[in-house]
Amino acid sequence: MHSIDPFHGFGLGLRRTHYADFLEGEVPVDFVEVISENYMVEGGKPLRILEEVRAKHPVILHGVSMSVGSAHGLDHDYFARLRKLAERIEPLWVSDHLCWTRTSAHNSHDLLPLPLTREALDVVCDNIDHAQEALGRAMLFENPSSYLTFPEDEMSEWEFLSAMARRTGCYLLLDVNNVYVSAQNHGFSAQDYLDGLPMDRVRQIHLAGHTPATEDRPITIDTHDREVCDVVWALYASAIARTGPVATMIERDDGIPPLAELIAELDRARTLAAADGAIAA
Amino acid sequence: MSDLAARQAAFMESLLDEERALPGDWGARHAAGIEIYRNNYRSALVEALRSNFERTERLVGEDSFARAAAHHVITHPPSSWTLDLAGEGFAQTCGELFANDPEVADLAWLEWAMHLAFVARNAEPLSTESFLEAAGTFGEDDWVSLRLEFLPGLQVRPTRHDLKLLWSSLGEDAGEVEIACHTDKAATIVWREGERPVFISVDAAEGRALEAMMAGATYGEACDRLVEEAGPQAVELAGTMLRRWLSEGMVERIA
Numbered sequence: 001m002h003s004i005d006p007f008h009g010f011g012l013g014l015r016r017t018h019y020a021d022f023l024e025g026e027v028p029v030d031f032v033e034v035i036s037e038n039y040m041v042e043g044g045k046p047l048r049i050l051e052e053v054r055a056k057h058p059v060i061l062h063g064v065s066m067s068v069g070s071a072h073g074l075d076h077d078y079f080a081r082l083r084k085l086a087e088r089i090e091p092l093w094v095s096d097h098l099c100w101t102r103t104s105a106h107n108s109h110d111l112l113p114l115p116l117t118r119e120a121l122d123v124v125c126d127n128i129d130h131a132q133e134a135l136g137r138a139m140l141f142e143n144p145s146s147y148l149t150f151p152e153d154e155m156s157e158w159e160f161l162s163a164m165a166r167r168t169g170c171y172l173l174l175d176v177n178n179v180y181v182s183a184q185n186h187g188f189s190a191q192d193y194l195d196g197l198p199m200d201r202v203r204q205i206h207l208a209g210h211t212p213a214t215e216d217r218p219i220t221i222d223t224h225d226r227e228v229c230d231v232v233w234a235l236y237a238s239a240i241a242r243t244g245p246v247a248t249m250i251e252r253d254d255g256i257p258p259l260a261e262l263i264a265e266l267d268r269a270r271t272l273a274a275a276d277g278a279i280a281a
Numbered sequence: 282m283s284d285l286a287a288r289q290a291a292f293m294e295s296l297l298d299e300e301r302a303l304p305g306d307w308g309a310r311h312a313a314g315i316e317i318y319r320n321n322y323r324s325a326l327v328e329a330l331r332s333n334f335e336r337t338e339r340l341v342g343e344d345s346f347a348r349a350a351a352h353h354v355i356t357h358p359p360s361s362w363t364l365d366l367a368g369e370g371f372a373q374t375c376g377e378l379f380a381n382d383p384e385v386a387d388l389a390w391l392e393w394a395m396h397l398a399f400v401a402r403n404a405e406p407l408s409t410e411s412f413l414e415a416a417g418t419f420g421e422d423d424w425v426s427l428r429l430e431f432l433p434g435l436q437v438r439p440t441r442h443d444l445k446l447l448w449s450s451l452g453e454d455a456g457e458v459e460i461a462c463h464t465d466k467a468a469t470i471v472w473r474e475g476e477r478p479v480f481i482s483v484d485a486a487e488g489r490a491l492e493a494m495m496a497g498a499t500y501g502e503a504c505d506r507l508v509e510e511a512g513p514q515a516v517e518l519a520g521t522m523l524r525r526w527l528s529e530g531m532v533e534r535i536a
Contacts, residue, residue: 043403148314
């Protein structure tokens with residue numbers, strides 16, 4: 001399987017609200033990440049817009065429906081469409097999540113949690129092998145945020161991810177906010193998580209905002225609807241110091257502000273990375 | 282089925298069915314967790330429906346739409362990898378839930394057809410000039426056996442209401458909703474013009490002829506049906522409809 005070289009840069013997720021900014025102006029980002037499924041269509045305006053954005057910026061295809069954690073098999077139509085899109089867009093890389101979304105009967109359209117067992121690890125590794133083969137390229141997989149753990153868990157999430165990367169040759173997309181959210185929900189140390197990951201396999205970092213737990217709802221939720229909080233910034237500084245220069249981006253899916261606000265927020269990532277010396281300012 | 286497959290099937294059932302008992306070894310913390318996933322599941326699908334059926338929501342009101350969307354999510358749990366298809370069957374759901382207001386199902390069908398046309402395969406329509414050039418050498422048999430391929434995403438259905446009027450009265454800045462039935466039986470055709478989905482209303486007989494040709498009937502067979510329905514006017518109607526299909530850019534090529 002091909003290797004993926006580190007890409008030094010700072011980017012944003014492309015959202016419909018900002019299409020005009022990207023098409024008509026010069027947006028100061030080093031790459032753009034798009035949700036693959038939004039463009040896995042036959043034709044029309046979405047694909048035309050993506051191609052125009054691609055002409056200006058490197059693009060990352062980030063998926064939410066591959067379902068490599070599913071013990072019910074993979075969807076072959078999905079892979080055919082994703083491969084076609086990847087060949088058309090020539091992305092920096094293709095990524096998805098360590099999760100499952102489908103059974104043979106239904107699709108949740110949500111990133112569902114996996115039991116951290118040897119059986120699940122075997123399923124995930126088989127599916128990632130198939131995915132990388134079907135796409136003809138190595139992929140990145142992201143640590144999800146989760147709202148429950150399973151009584152049958154046999155290892156930590158970082159041990160699971162490490163074994164997954166070692167066995168399949170895939171790379172990691174480290175979502176620092178997800179580490180924080182899951183650490184809050186499950187009571188582990190976010191620093192232990194970072195210590196346990198093979199940082200040389202990380203090629204991208206995600207940053208996002210979340211909704212803190214309340215007295216009535218003792219669960220922190222990964223909502224992507226607000227600014228990155230200070231604790232997550234501190235975790236990012238710790239992570240980027242360990243990964244060295246990798247791609248960093250901010251995800252915002254709800255309460256999307258004007259682009260200038262996201263650019264300003266992204267500048268904070270640039271400053272932190274530069275202060276650490278991971279990436280020259 | 283493997284142990285993990287069985288557990289995932291049970292988890293999915295718990296997601297879809299809020300009254301389903303949780304596994305015996307799950308505690309309060311797990312119950313709180315699954316409630317987050319259930320909420321994510323429901324809200325993602327309802328939001329997808331709201332996004333695809335904006336005018337239908339304006340027509341029936343937010344509360345009624347929310348109930349219809351929740352009903353649809355329960356009766357039509359998604360199986361596709363794409364959230365883009367969450368609205369499949371929603372027009373039928375509206376037909377059942379708003380049986381006394383049939384304009385709701387007509388409008389929901391229209392919004393769904395336009396959604397599908399929006400991302401259909403790109404194709405250049407066959408111009409009237411190109412068609413006439415090709416047809417210049419047609420003999421009678423060629424006309425009878427003529428088959429057409431229509432633009433990807435083109436759809437047609439019999440509709441009872443004036444959807445043009447209803448559509449424009451439900452725009453973001455529009456005033457009072459205007460609902461009117463067609464005086465004659467009609468059909469609505471949806472297709473994409475460039476990047477923009479568009480629609481027109483036509484006579485019901487033309488709608489049926491188009492439907493037949495989309496299913497592979499020849500022009501001769503479509504004309505035979507027109508004769509049965511429209512009698513002596515069929516010949517004129519056949520010419521009018523073919524010219525319309527070409528001039529509106531609905532035909533991709535001669536099959």
